[in-house]
Amino acid sequence: MTDFGFGPRLPGKVAIVTGAGGGIGGFTARLFAAHGAKVVATDIDLAAAEATVAQIKAEGHVAVAVQHDVVSETAWDHVIAVTVEQFGGVDILVNNAGYHVRTHMVSLPDITRADWDQHLAINLTGPFLGTQRAIPEMLKRGKGVIVNVCSVAALVGGSFMHYSAAKAGLRSFTRNTAVAYGAQGIRANAVFPGLIETGLTRAPLADPATRALLAASNVIPHFGEPKDIAFGILYLASDESSFATGSDLILDGGVTAK
Numbered sequence: 001m002t003d004f005g006f007g008p009r010l011p012g013k014v015a016i017v018t019g020a021g022g023g024i025g026g027f028t029a030r031l032f033a034a035h036g037a038k039v040v041a042t043d044i045d046l047a048a049a050e051a052t053v054a055q056i057k058a059e060g061h062v063a064v065a066v067q068h069d070v071v072s073e074t075a076w077d078h079v080i081a082v083t084v085e086q087f088g089g090v091d092i093l094v095n096n097a098g099y100h101v102r103t104h105m106v107s108l109p110d111i112t113r114a115d116w117d118q119h120l121a122i123n124l125t126g127p128f129l130g131t132q133r134a135i136p137e138m139l140k141r142g143k144g145v146i147v148n149v150c151s152v153a154a155l156v157g158g159s160f161m162h163y164s165a166a167k168a169g170l171r172s173f174t175r176n177t178a179v180a181y182g183a184q185g186i187r188a189n190a191v192f193p194g195l196i197e198t199g200l201t202r203a204p205l206a207d208p209a210t211r212a213l214l215a216a217s218n219v220i221p222h223f224g225e226p227k228d229i230a231f232g233i234l235y236l237a238s239d240e241s242s243f244a245t246g247s248d249l250i251l252d253g254g255v256t257a258k
């Protein structure tokens, strides 16, 4: 019978979602679990990951929380080991954990070497370490899906140079992963959120002038919500996107269309 996409989209899949204590990662973890996935919700903030897992369980679904600094190789080894031990393998990796300084604009002279290194470590090295460790598990299954959460900052200049450069690197890394592993059944795609109200953007959006300016810069003149990105991630993680790899899914209220 033809499957028109009704019903759960990730039945029986095992998914790791990093940064699952935050806005986009939290909604993605809940959405995946509601669509039948067993979710490993990781975050450097264990209490935040546990709060997401408590919500998933209250919604009647399956998840575990793991404390996880995406910059740490041993933490990644632990996450993969827990996933395999609890759920038998890895089908989906969402590299969602991310970081930028909590101000809107940072000019070049003000970026310290430590700031630069930290932005590259969390936003680019973290996904590299995770991809490198998840792929051997995916190869055992003969397939797998990676979704990397980039940013419109990867596509245009004008705000945080270090964050922007790290996310642009992640876009390239996504394409390289797709090319290297496509023949072995592994797909890798990237989503590019525009401005979404989460913990990451709370500080700049607290300033009314910045808030009005940023909302007006979208074609759809308001900010997005975590669900606006999570449904895109669900699509890329599901079999409905089986012909998509190395692609960019831009979900930005039209800001880069101008």
Ligand SMILES: NC(=O)c1ccc[n+]([C@@H]2O[C@H](COP(=O)([O-])OP(=O)(O)OC[C@H]3O[C@@H](n4cnc5c(N)ncnc54)[C@H](O)[C@@H]3O)[C@@H](O)[C@H]2O)c1
Pocket (backbone or CB within 6 Å): 018, 019, 020, 021, 022, 023, 024, 025, 042, 043, 044, 045, 048, 068, 069, 070, 071, 095, 096, 097, 098, 099, 100, 122, 149, 150, 151, 152, 192, 193, 194, 195, 196, 197, 198, 199, 200, 201
């Ligand atoms: N909110 C936006 O406007 C926006 C726009 C474009 C891209 N993004 C990207 O979306 C992703 C999710 O961000 P969000 O908006 O939900 O922010 P958020 O702050 O709500 O969530 C980010 C989560 O990542 C976790 N985290 C930070 N450093 C970590 C580390 N070293 N190891 C593991 N976890 C770590 C945080 O504890 C937090 O729970 C990020 O990659 C971000 O760059 C967000």
